[in-house]
Amino acid sequence: MIGTFKQIAAAVIATVLLALNAHAQDAAEGQRLFQQRCGACHQIDSTRNGVGPHLQGVIGRAAGSVDGFRYSSAMQGSGITRDAVQLDTYLTNPGALVKGTRxxxxxxxxxxxxAIIDFLATR
Structure with missing residues (x-):
């Protein structure tokens, strides 16, 4: 019985460690993709706005709410709170989710x- 418990515990721990490693790899790939595809418009390492708003703390934040950034009225009135599912939908086709977004x-x-969303979740 104790041997079985130890085997189950070891299997659970191994599964958790593999999942954490996969998440870390996704976040590293997400950082590369962010820098490549998003970094020209968005900052992540500072709260400076550029062509787009900074994305520090974007997960859990209301869309259109970064101080000092001039959003479209569509984004300001969207009522969206950013989470992983919503960001996935938005990044697939921003204009389909928020008609009038820039x-x-x-x-x-x-x-x-x-990968990008996993990376953003670490910031």
């Missing part, structure tokens, strides 16, 4: 969106 960049690949 963001036009789309991310058609599921794995790229997931």
């Amino acid at each position: 963001m036009t960049q789309r991310f058609p690949k599921v794995d790229e969106r997931k």
Whole structure:
């Protein structure tokens, strides 16, 4: 009985460690993709706004709420709170979710969106 418990505990721990490692790899890939595809418009390491608003703390934040950034009225009135599911939908096709948004960049690949979102969740 104790041997079985130890085997189950070891399997659970191994599964958790693999999941954490996969998440870390996704976040690292997300950082690369962010710098490549988003970094020209958005800051992540500072709260300075550029062409787009900074994205520090974007998960859990109301869309259109960064002080000092001039959002479209569509984004300000969207009523969206950013979470992983909502960001996935938004990054797939921003204009379909928020008609009138100024963001036009789309991310058609599921794995790229997931990696970017995992990275944003670490900031």
